[in-house]
Amino acid sequence: MSVLILGSIALDTVKTPVEEHSDLLGGSASYAAAAASYFAPVRLVGIVGSDFPQSEFDFWKSRKIDVDGVQRVNGKTFRWSGEYAWDMNTRETRSTDLNVFEKFEPKLPESYRETDFVLLANIAPSLQSHVLKQMKKLRFVVADTMNLWIETARKDLDALLPTVDLLILNDSEAREMTKETSLIKAGRGIRKMGPRYVAIKKGEHGALLFGEDEFFSCGAYPLEDIHDPTGAGDTFAGGMAGYLAGTIGGKVTFTDLRKAIIYGSVLASFCVEAFSLEKLRGLTMDQINERYEAFKMMSQFEVAE
Amino acid sequence: MSVLILGSIALDTVKTPVEEHSDLLGGSASYAAAAASYFAPVRLVGIVGSDFPQSEFDFWKSRKIDVDGVQRVNGKTFRWSGEYAWDMNTRETRSTDLNVFEKFEPKLPESYRETDFVLLANIAPSLQSHVLKQMKKLRFVVADTMNLWIETARKDLDALLPTVDLLILNDSEAREMTKETSLIKAGRGIRKMGPRYVAIKKGEHGALLFGEDEFFSCGAYPLEDIHDPTGAGDTFAGGMAGYLAGTIGGKVTFTDLRKAIIYGSVLASFCVEAFSLEKLRGLTMDQINERYEAFKMMSQFEVAE
Numbered sequence: 096m097s098v099l100i101l102g103s104i105a106l107d108t109v110k111t112p113v114e115e116h117s118d119l120l121g122g123s124a125s126y127a128a129a130a131a132s133y134f135a136p137v138r139l140v141g142i143v144g145s146d147f148p149q150s151e152f153d154f155w156k157s158r159k160i161d162v163d164g165v166q167r168v169n170g171k172t173f174r175w176s177g178e179y180a181w182d183m184n185t186r187e188t189r190s191t192d193l194n195v196f197e198k199f200e201p202k203l204p205e206s207y208r209e210t211d212f213v214l215l216a217n218i219a220p221s222l223q224s225h226v227l228k229q230m231k232k233l234r235f236v237v238a239d240t241m242n243l244w245i246e247t248a249r250k251d252l253d254a255l256l257p258t259v260d261l262l263i264l265n266d267s268e269a270r271e272m273t274k275e276t277s278l279i280k281a282g283r284g285i286r287k288m289g290p291r292y293v294a295i296k297k298g299e300h301g302a303l304l305f306g307e308d309e310f311f312s313c314g315a316y317p318l319e320d321i322h323d324p325t326g327a328g329d330t331f332a333g334g335m336a337g338y339l340a341g342t343i344g345g346k347v348t349f350t351d352l353r354k355a356i357i358y359g360s361v362l363a364s365f366c367v368e369a370f371s372l373e374k375l376r377g378l379t380m381d382q383i384n385e386r387y388e389a390f391k392m393m394s395q396f397e398v399a400e
Numbered sequence: 401m402s403v404l405i406l407g408s409i410a411l412d413t414v415k416t417p418v419e420e421h422s423d424l425l426g427g428s429a430s431y432a433a434a435a436a437s438y439f440a441p442v443r444l445v446g447i448v449g450s451d452f453p454q455s456e457f458d459f460w461k462s463r464k465i466d467v468d469g470v471q472r473v474n475g476k477t478f479r480w481s482g483e484y485a486w487d488m489n490t491r492e493t494r495s496t497d498l499n500v501f502e503k504f505e506p507k508l509p510e511s512y513r514e515t516d517f518v519l520l521a522n523i524a525p526s527l528q529s530h531v532l533k534q535m536k537k538l539r540f541v542v543a544d545t546m547n548l549w550i551e552t553a554r555k556d557l558d559a560l561l562p563t564v565d566l567l568i569l570n571d572s573e574a575r576e577m578t579k580e581t582s583l584i585k586a587g588r589g590i591r592k593m594g595p596r597y598v599a600i601k602k603g604e605h606g607a608l609l610f611g612e613d614e615f616f617s618c619g620a621y622p623l624e625d626i627h628d629p630t631g632a633g634d635t636f637a638g639g640m641a642g643y644l645a646g647t648i649g650g651k652v653t654f655t656d657l658r659k660a661i662i663y664g665s666v667l668a669s670f671c672v673e674a675f676s677l678e679k680l681r682g683l684t685m686d687q688i689n690e691r692y693e694a695f696k697m698m699s700q701f702e703v704a705e
Contacts, residue, residue, distance in 0.1 A: 182581040276487040278604065279622045299583065300605040301619070310698050314606070314617030317584045353701035393617050394699050396658035 097136040097161075098340035099207055100128050100333065101226045102216025102239075103196060104141040104165070107371065108176035109325050111183065119371035120151050121175060123216035123239065126329035129375040130362040131214065131337025132158040133383060138207050140164035140226060144172040144195040154376060163204045170195040183321045184298070203229045212340035215259075216329055217241050220251040227258055235339060235347050237261045238290075239332045245272050256289030261352070263332045265296045278303060292352060294335070296328055302356055309349045313356055313394060316364035316386060323370045327363045330375065334362030361386045402441040402466075403645035404512055405433045405638065406531045407521030407544075408501060409446040409470070412676065413481035414630050416488065424676035425456050426480060428521035428544065431634035434680040435667040436519065436642025437463040438688060443512045445469035445531065449477040449500040459681060468509040475500040488626045489603070508534045517645035520564075521634055522546050525556040532563055540644060540652050542566045543595075544637045547573050561594030566657070568637045570601045583608060597657060599640070601633050607661055614654045618661055618699060621669035621691060628675045632668045635680065639667030666691045 102124030108117040124141045131137050137160040147167070155162050173196035176189040201222055211234040215223035223238055238259045244252050245268060256262065262285060264272070269281040272288075278295055282305035285293045295303045301314040338358040343351050361383055365374045392398070407429030413422040429446045436442050442465040452472070460467050478501035481494040506527055516539040520528035528543055543564040549557050550573060561567065567590060569577070574586040577593075583600055587610040590598045600608045606619040643663040648656050666688055670679045697703070 184581070276489070277624055277626075280624050283624075297605065300602065301617070303619070303622075310622050311701070312606070312619030312622070312698050313701070314608070314619070317608075317615050317617070319582055319585050319588070321582075350701075350703055353703070357701050391702070393615050394701075396616070396618070396655075396662050396699075397696070398655055398658070 096211045096340050097138055098131050098212040098214055098336050099138045099140065099164075099203075099210040099230075100124050100131060100214045100216055100336070101140040101201060101223065102127055102218050102329070103173055104143050104147075105173040105175050106147070107325060108174070108189075109323055109370065110178040110189075111323060112179065112181045114322075114370065116370050118174075121325060121371060122173065123218060123326075123329040126326035126366065126372060126375070127214055127216040127239075127333030127336070128155070128160050129158065129372050130330040130333030130359075130366070131340070132160055133362070133378060133380065134334075134337035134358070135212070135341030137161065137337070138164060138210055140201050140203065140207070142166040142168060142173075142195050142199045144168060144170045147172045164201070164207050166199070168195050177325070179324065183324055186324070201226050211235065212336060213237065214332060214336035215239065215255075216332060220244050220248050220255045224251065224255050224258070227255075235260045237263065237332060237336045237339075239263045239329065240268065242268050242271060253288065259290045260347070261292040261294060261335075262290035263294045263296065263328070263335070265298070265328060269293075269295045292349075294352075294356060296331055298324075298327075302331070302360060304349075304352055304356055306349045306352070311349070311353045311356065313360060313390065316360060316390065317393070318364060318367065321367045324367050326372070327367050330366040331359040331363040334359035357387060357390050358383070361390065401516045401645050402443055403436050403517040403519055403641050404443045404445065404469075404508075404515040404535075405429050405436060405519045405521055405641070406445040406506060406528065407432060407523050407634070408478055409448050409452075410478040410480050411452070412630060413479070413494075414628055414675065415483040415494075416628060417484065417486045419627075419675065421675050423479075426630060426676060427478065428523060428631075428634040431631035431671065431677060431680070432519055432521040432544075432638030432641070433460070433465050434463065434677050435635040435638030435664075435671070436645070437465055438667070438683060438685065439639075439642035439663070440517070440646030442466065442642070443469055443515055445506050445508065445512070447471040447473060447478075447500050447504045449473060449475045452477045469506070469512050471504070473500050482630070484629065488629055491629070506531050516540065517641060518542065519637060519641035520544065521637060525549050525553050525560045529556065529560050529563070532560075540565045542568065542637060542641045542644075544568045544634065545573065547576060550577050558593065564595045565652070566597040566599060566640075567595035568599045568601065568633070568640070570603070570633060574598075574600045597654075599657075599661060601636055603629075603632075607636070607665060609654075609657055609661055611654045611657070616654070616658045616661065618665060618695065621665060621695065622698070623669060623672065626672045629672050631677070632672050635671040636664040636668040639664035662692060662695050663688070666695065
């Protein structure tokens, strides 16, 4: 089954202690769509300006990503620029130019309205809700968010939460949202705000998943070098949603979500190994499955030698 | 088989945002011995003063912990006092009074010298080496350390490392020891300093284990409330070493170490649920095995529903 992905499409300029690259493909929907496309057909919703490279449309086409929902308007594409500290763990935003994104009002093509799986990638929660309302039937809704919306659009976010099946956010966001230091309390607390499931991303420490009486914890793939952490969280969300859409025929269970978290982590581990989406453009299922097996080996403790 | 455990025996005064308790049993060897005693007979090596309560010797006897190697001398027992910040993640040492510990020279009773498994719990690396030299045969040596020794006794620590099979340390210590931000690089780097295996404790984020070409990662047991984090790392080391000594007849394999890490994590999760060693004094194997099963449930992603 297909997965509809709404989010930002950007041209990013990223500086790490080692390299700097300008105007590379970025944005939450770009990362999520590329990741999801390895598992399911993607229906992309976003907006770009007249300066957006045709080559990226060609890339989307090559990955069977439907772009009927991508608005092309006059003006400049959304641009973001950031710089990572020497340890690659903290980053500073150098500039954010919303450009055409400022007046973005997502309107779904008729062909999109019956998509079973929806990923509301990181974007203003009012836009996330706006898209959900246009859907004719829904089976499973995944939403990602960020500190900006927790701080500036909390009311919109709170209104969205009960309509979401799985909320994905990172550790500091989970703590901020609940004012709890314990991630266990935070995860359980966010469930009470509406989402049936909550996934907390912890970067190098992996991820946690909370269900009603269920809990799952996984580590991160052991990478020695991170080249560009940008988009890792969006890729994680895209990998999860794509895996669910492409694999699960019936009701989504907690066990399905366990595997989805691993596939999300696998895709995120590839994402950070290169700048922008470079590594995500041309993966093979063999590469993905090999790393999935590596996750099994690194997390099982009752194994035959 | 038995496990010899060397380390500090202390009377701790601990203050958390909620409670304060004085002169409770503490010290690396106390925590480690209690944890290990659930899996194997323990031979304890340490020193106490004339003020040390007889009731703790009774406790050790009840747990089949051999105290022939515990020196009782005139003077005051080692005392440590610390205070935890509101988030229980950072702590400040309020005072350290070495007392009888200052002149501690561990001398093994003849009956201890052929113990197969040794845990050198956290203590000055020169004392750790001093004990190892008195052993007549060795099968598997586990050593724990701390930032103090990395900073003040690095030469002694470096001399110890090649004689150790498994080194246990926490994330900040691993980073400090290698000057690497990446824990993956740090773990692999420390292996090159001598130990065949390295375990990195990450508190709420679980633990990592590094072997030659092998890697294992596990999360922490999901606790909402931590009552007293003191001794969690010592308990983890004791649980690991005790499990290995009590269970492994032949050569210790990476798979054995995976399970040992889980048992160490299980014991540590009980440790932090109460002040001092209160929770570690009277666990049942059923409680331990139940939590071991919970670790399986929370870390497996290919499970039948």
